[in-house]
Amino acid sequence: xxxxxxxxxxxxxxxxxxxxxxxxxxxxxxxxxxxxxxxxxxxxxxxxxxxxxxxxxxxxxxxxxxxxxxxxxxxxxxxxxxxxxxxxxxxxxxxxxxxxxxxxxxxxxxxxxxxxxxxxxxxxxxxxxxxxxxxxxxxxxxxxxxxxxxxxxxxxxxxxxxxxxxxxxxxxxxxxxxxxxxxxxxxxxxxxxxxxxxxxxxxx
Amino acid sequence: xxxxxxxxxxxxxxxxxxxxxxxxxxxxxxxxxxxxxxxxxxxxxxxxxxxxxxxxxxxxxxxxxxxxxxxxxxxxxxxxxxxxxxxxxxxxxxxxxxxxxxxxxxxxxxxxxxxxxxxxxxxxxxxxxxxxxxxxxxxxxxxxxxxxxxxxxxxxxxxx
Numbered sequence: 505x506x507x508x509x510x511x512x513x514x515x516x517x518x519x520x521x522x523x524x525x526x527x528x529x530x531x532x533x534x535x536x537x538x539x540x541x542x543x544x545x546x547x548x549x550x551x552x553x554x555x556x557x558x559x560x561x562x563x564x565x566x567x568x569x570x571x572x573x574x575x576x577x578x579x580x581x582x583x584x585x586x587x588x589x590x591x592x593x594x595x596x597x598x599x600x601x602x603x604x605x606x607x608x609x610x611x612x613x614x615x616x617x618x619x620x621x622x623x624x625x626x627x628x629x630x631x632x633x634x635x636x637x638x639x640x641x642x643x644x645x646x647x648x649x650x651x652x653x654x655x656x657x658x659x660x661x662x663x664x665x666x667x668x669x670x671x672x673x674x675x676x677x678x679x680x681x682x683x684x685x686x687x688x689x690x691x692x693x694x695x696x697x698x699x700x701x702x703x704x705x706x707x708x
Numbered sequence: 709x710x711x712x713x714x715x716x717x718x719x720x721x722x723x724x725x726x727x728x729x730x731x732x733x734x735x736x737x738x739x740x741x742x743x744x745x746x747x748x749x750x751x752x753x754x755x756x757x758x759x760x761x762x763x764x765x766x767x768x769x770x771x772x773x774x775x776x777x778x779x780x781x782x783x784x785x786x787x788x789x790x791x792x793x794x795x796x797x798x799x800x801x802x803x804x805x806x807x808x809x810x811x812x813x814x815x816x817x818x819x820x821x822x823x824x825x826x827x828x829x830x831x832x833x834x835x836x837x838x839x840x841x842x843x844x845x846x847x848x849x850x851x852x853x854x855x856x857x858x859x860x861x862x863x864x865x866x867x868x
Contacts, residue, residue, distance in 0.1 A: 532746070561773065563745040565780040570810050573862040574855075594746075603748050694807050697852040 508662050510548045511588070511620055511644060513537070515668040516707055517554035518640060519675050520687065524556035525592035525624050527684040533559045534608070535689075536572070537588035537622070538579045549587055549618055550667075553579070555701055556689035563604045571690045571701075578702070587616050590642070592624035599625070601645055606653050613647055621645040621653060622664070633676050640666050719743060734760055741773075750781045768800040768808075775811055784822050791815040795836065803843065812840040817866040837867075 521535045535556045542548040555575055558567060576586060589612055591605040601623055612619040621644075628641040644656040644664040656662045666672070678684070686706055692699045723740040730736065741756035757774040764770060775793035778786040794811035801808070816837035841863050848856045 561745065561776065563748055563750075563780070564773075564776040566776050566811050566814050567807065569814060570862065573865060574858045577858050577861050602746065604746065607748070693852075694810075697806055697848060697855070700852075700855075 508547065509618055509620075509646070511551060511662065511664045512542075512548055512667050513551040513640065513664065514553065515666060515671040515674060517551050518642075518666055518671055519678060520556060520703060520706065521554050521590045521622075522624070522629065522641060522675060523678060523684040524559075524687045524689055525629075526679065527687050528559035530594070531559045532562055532594040532602075533557075533592045533689070534562055534605070535590040536575055536586055537590060538575070538584045539587040540584055541618070549620075551587060552584055554590065556687060556703075558691045559689060560691055567690065567694060568608070570694075585616055586612055587618070588612070588620045588622060590622045590624070593626075596626045599623070599627075599643075601653055601655075609645070609647070609653060610651070619647075620656075620662070620664075632672060633679070638666070638669050638672055640664055641672075716743060716747070731759070732763060734764060745777070750777055753777050754781065766800060768797045768805065771797040771800065772805070772808055772811070775808070775815075779811065779815060779818070782818075784819065787815050787819045787822065791819070791836075798840075804847065806844070806847070809840045809844050813837055813844075813863060813866050 517537060517539075521537075524535060525533050533556065535554050537551045538553045538555070539549060539551040542550050555571075557571055561567070572586070579585065589605065589608050591601070591608075593600070593602065601621065605621055605623070609619065609621040622640075622642040623645060625641050625643050628637070628639075631637070632641060642664065644662060645653045646656050646662045648654050656664070668674075683706075686703075688699045688701055688703055690701045693701045720740065720743055723736055723743070727733065727736055727740065737756045737760050741753045741760075744750070744753035744756065754774065754777045757770055757777060760767070760770045761774060771793045775790040775797065778790035778793070791812060794808045794815060797805055797808035798812070816834070844859060844863070845856065848859045
């Protein structure tokens with residue numbers, strides 16, 4: 505039986521990924537989630553940070569491999585590991601989890617069995633400025649016992665929450681101020697190594 | 709258009725038909741390659757890039773992406789060819805293309821892993837990898853010093 509897990513994502517990790525998706529509206533994008541299992545409660549996975557990865561050629565291995573090596577190296581020294589994968593589809597109405605996402609998810613599961621995939625929910629994102637919805641604009645996918653990726657249902661089982669309840673309000677603000685322009689991903693870094701995929705100044 | 713509507717197989721069909729007539733439309737080849745990649749049909753994507761390389765042999769992007777596709781396909785032969793194309797990318801771009809330099813390192817390491825225990829006739833120039841590594845380290849030192857440590861350990865983990 506798959507344990508029922510709660511995935512708690514920090515505001516910064518959450519916003520960074522959504523802004524990245526908004527920066528590259530016409531292509532698919534992906535990202536990596538860093539975190540750890542809560543030491544006091546092993547049914548909670550805390551997602552402390554995220555790294556936006558690519559907005560082009562997501563299906564090609566070399567850049568992914570390099571990115572994962574560097575990301576693991578950097579966050580490993582802080583006691584954090586790769587705990588999930590984020591994906592946003594190219595088309596607005598495509599709510600399916602594609603092959604590339606599943607493959608990368610499977611790969612991450614080899615090292616962290618409770619890894620989850622987070623798929624951007626475009627409809628929820630669009631509705632954001634209009635409502636007071638505090639739930640994340642992402643869908644949570646978990647691997648079941650037969651290693652298939654299944655959408656985590658609202659009827660119980662694993663779920664995703666944002667640690668800071670006002671995160672969506674902050675996100676809406678950033679969207680109106682077009683903050684997404686400041687997000688740097690690994691693709692940008694490979695094109696110009698001066699650009700920092702850690703985005704240290706993003707939320708200052 | 710079919711792609712925008714989500715009808716991928718129709719899009720592929722149309723692009724293929726179109727390219728039979730308009731073989732020189734490189735945007736179309738790239739579009740088709742992108743679709744194949746999103747479906748992980750790497751062999752077909754490689755074919756598209758081969759066509760692109762035939763008609764535009766001096767565009768470094770095509771060399772680079774072709775190398776990436778070959779690396780992703782895997783297998784000793786593909787890796788060796790990929791390495792050649794990373795090298796030609798570096799040639800065409802004056803030696804500083806980060807992706808191609810990293811590609812050389814990845815290829816060399818993957819080839820070494822695959823040829824372990826095989827005959828030494830495949831003893832390639834380890835100099836190419838160390839040269840690439842040196843250029844990368846110099847670049848990072850000059851322009852991204854805070855990431856130099858990460859680069860160095862990444863390279864170390866690739867050197868078997």
